[in-house]
Amino acid sequence: MLKDQIKNLAKAYKSEFIALRRHLHSNPELSFQEYKTAEFVEEKLKSFGILKLERKANTGIVALIEGKNPEKKTIALRGDMDALPIIEQNEVSYKSKNLGIMHACGHDVHTASLLGAAKILSEIKDKLEGTVKLIFQPGEELIPGGASLLIKENVLENPRPSGIIGQHVMPLIPVGKVGFRSGMYMASADELYITITGKGGHGAMPETLADPVLMASHMIVALQQVVSRNASPKIPSVLSFGRVEALGATNIIPNEVKIQGTFRTLNEEWRAKAHIQMVKIATGIVEGMGGEIDFEVRRGYPFLKNAEVLTEKAKNAAKDYLGEENVEDLDIWMAAEDFSYYTQEIDGCFYRLGTRNESKGITSGVHTPTFDIDEDAMEIGAGLMAYLAVNELNS
């Protein structure tokens, strides 16, 4: 059976997959600067006999593995390749050699897994019905997101995939397990940059001033009504302010206050309305109190929706591959992911690869300087991805 063949290959190549991951982990590159990573990926693909490949968006690579009837159907597999500006604190043999840059979101794992899946698929390609499109994507961590750039460069054409599958490490799920959710899964994320200008001066004479600190305080409280009163209770929304900068003193009211925040939700129509509503409320309060406001909404990624048929099928295939007990249901996750751009264009399935191992002390979250994975996950990361592609093409 093809499933057993894939499992055996994943097992046999496990140490190679781990070596791929370690090479990438030691040599991280920031978003849209993945030049050495891209060269490494190209070199590996060629060594697997995958020669149909091209560059897109400078550091992205799109490759095709053609099976028996290549025109019949195409499924895309996506792995992101960029790292984060974090100083790694893990003392491991594969520690980052680029000080201040770290694979702290597991994109090394995603790239190595996709390479591993490519190696397996190229070995069994005479049994595949259709084509697998491999997408090695740059710049997931930075707006506008590599996915949006690749789509502009027609990554979803010639051939057009019927669906796209992506995986992401999940340090909350134990190694050996994976998680799926069909329908709404991850949030859109917009950055808010607000400057309130008033008239500063001596704190003892507020009657001669226009106090931007008080304006900012009222505005922050009032904006929470966008989530509690304007948002439908049926649509998850979150509004958080993480930076308020008022550089006065005990007796000095400053001229201006700068505020930064994030707005996230799971509905594009409401997202657009909320932007207007937030600006309206904030402007009303600040102007009513005698100040001026500059309110910038910097649009981030859209919300991520997993297509139901594709995701259910993949979930069942994962149960088949790993055992029923090793496939979990995921809850909505208010973080954002640029995989969402693909899901706005074609059917998508974004699932989670468990990487946690408490007995080895591997529990740190993504985007922390101590993030790491239990590398036993590499066998599943590569093998399951290959199997999901086969399952989609051959059934």
Ligand SMILES: [Zn+2]
């Ligand atoms: Zn990340």
Ligand SMILES: [Zn+2]
């Ligand atoms: Zn990530």
